[in-house]
Amino acid sequence: MTHDLDDAIRASLRRNAEAAPTTVDLDGVRDRASAIRRRRLLDTTLAVAATVVVALGVGVLVHGISSNQTLPPPVNPPTATAGPAALPWIAYTNFDANAQPSGADRIQLRINGNDRTVRTVPRGSSLVTVLGWYGPDHRTLVWGEGQTPYLEQLFYTVTVSADGSTLSPVAPLQLRGQALTPGRSFVGADGLLRLWMPDTIGSATSPASVITINDSLDGASAPWRVGPGGAAFATATAIGRVTGDSQLYVSRSPADTVGTLVPVCGSLRAVSVSPDAGVVALGCSNAHAELIDLATLKGTRLPDIPEVTDPGTLLGLWWSPDGHLHATTNPGTATAQTTDAWTLSGGAWTHSTTPGVVTRFFTTGAPTLRLERLTTDGVAADNAGRLIVETNPPVDLGPAGSSVAVRPTGLSAR
């Protein structure tokens, strides 16, 4: 049957291809090319105009994000050659849909080209997120697993021997001998782990403490107290929380537990902090997006993403290490289970046309970029997360993953 079917496919395609149109409308091509040129000219003009307006109106151009004129060109993947032995240790998650009864998340390590499973977590309502490599020589992996309705997780560790051959038992993340309570985690461009720990687990109305874990996992900053609300973001200098009425409060000093109310575009659906921690991008359920300068708390409304008009179709916002902002969206119409990817460039959103749709970028202290991306444009965002680490050659970590952490290759790297 296999070869019969192969032959049948081949025959069917070739026979039906004869029914294809035979002539390309050259005049139509030229008209369309002219239209594309006019549109690009218009886009450029609008982008320049928008840049001038923003610069005059706001006074400070927010890191040049709404115009790429002040940004360096996007970085290319690393070009230095590196054999498999030079690849960093990689931890990643992989969802096994066949595990009983309802699938399971596996935490995988890839060290020296070999994969091993650290932990298998039944899916149920839990998700697993690998957070990073910490501790002496960056050999201790930290991850979160299990989720309350408000996304708090418990945190665990495993330590790998220096030669990568053996693992310690899995243990809860402890600070000075004390296991931590469940919380939300944030890893910023500085690579440090920030944990948002509500006084009452699973409550959207609970005040919380935010601590920053040091790189060696043997200490934490003094708790930064924040008022009631959900965790939106946490950096070294600013913390954002959302109250039940979709209002964002930003605190910029540990003494300010209430924070400043910042008008936002609506009910928040996506939050992403820029690589330099200076700007937070917000996406709302009405598909609008904006940037908040965390120094001034002034907002800049971003252009609407083309053809994203239905409520709830903005899925995520991501920054690439070079400072470009990317969005993933759901068209919200016939392809309700699909994802589109966009890049903000020249004051407008550009639809990604590359086969691998980049959906999430990370910076890392390692000499490589790390990123998540979908290899298939048009698959649901929450269950299609093929992970590829941008080393040279790229490391394909397989489908159904949701997070990845690359071990810094040097002690001073992070």
Next chain:
Amino acid sequence: MSSSQPSFDAFVAARGSALLRHAYVLTGDRHLAEDLVQEVLAHLYRRWDKVAASTSPEAYVKTSVTRQFLSWRRRRSSAERPTDAVPEPRAAHGDLSDTFAGDDAVWRQLATLPRRQRAILALRFYDDQSDAQIAEILGISASAVRAHASRGITTLREQLAGTDVSGAMS
């Protein structure tokens, strides 16, 4: 442009029908195929010198057509609606599709596959591309190509179970 490089018009005149056939086996729709090829050519029109200077302008354009097909979300989202009933291929000019596609279960089921799987099967079985070549065209690994192809063929096999496909080979 050197004299050995094809002009845009000459290229389209010589290879336009091949591009349209390529687009048609990808899309399964005559009008979408025309639209797809026209859109890609329009984008390449202004920088044809660079395309013409490439090792194989036709391969370059076909790769662009394939990638554009895979990323053609906006057009699909506004023009297409999912349906359980797969429409028959559109007949034109009293054309061959009436003769062939009407009873071609394989062709009809190919139209139900996800676009990436369909594209990979088209590249493999219509264009006779190797998995490595397909991987390069799509920007994915060869193992991913094999996985997509395997899934597509498995789906077709399930959908065609009990159907005599030998007629499709005639």
